[in-house]
Amino acid sequence: MISSMHVNPFQQAISVHWQTGAMEGREVKESRKLLGDLKGIFLDEAACASADANTVVYRVKWWQPSEPGSEGGLFWGVTAIESGKVGDECFMTHGHFHANSTRAEYYTTAQGEGRLLLMDRERKTWAEVMSPGSLHYIDGRYAHRVVNAGSVPLIFWACWPSDAGYDYGTIAKEGFGARILEQNGEVLVIPQTEISIKN
Ligand code: S6P
Ligand code: ZN
16 A cells, blocks of 8 residues: 555646647646737738737647746646648747756657757757657757648647746847748748848
8 A cells, every 4th residue: 555655746737648739737837829929920921910810820738847947847848839821931939049058958749740940049040850759859059949831730749947948039039040931832941041031
């Protein structure tokens, strides 16, 4: 018989379903980003303005068992990005640097097809292909954004340190060094320098 002193209070507090991205539990937090929240993020501002601002672009669920900012803890979350485009550009996350550049992160894809855009402080940008089972180690120095390049929701799990923090401002101001467009069924990684006229 197991005495109560051996019962971990966290055990079974949260449950996840790998494939669907379901994550349930009293302490699970939830947020969603609408097109209207992502103004200035997409290239084609006219297309963004003419679309319904209430369109859901992505949802995030996460669990933070330790205080944000505290050292040594880990957070766990899932993001589901809808399939869709603004002009030729695929739906994507806002993207961020970690406020603490020594704090790395893991992503792993459960469903869908996409690209993980990574960028260093010199704006050098590259992409990793995301597909079911792909595992991505994100160095704490790199900004990260996920783009849904497929026809179903892109779902990925993430694990990151409780004191990673967020720097959204740099991306809001300067964007990434490349964009993911879909034209005639082809997914293209276009360097920002080649599309600067439109931005
Ligand atoms: C947190 C982690 C993810 C993102 C989520 C949404 O470090 O990278 O949970 O927060 O994918 O992206 P964003 O850029 O809106 O935070
Ligand atoms: Zn992150």
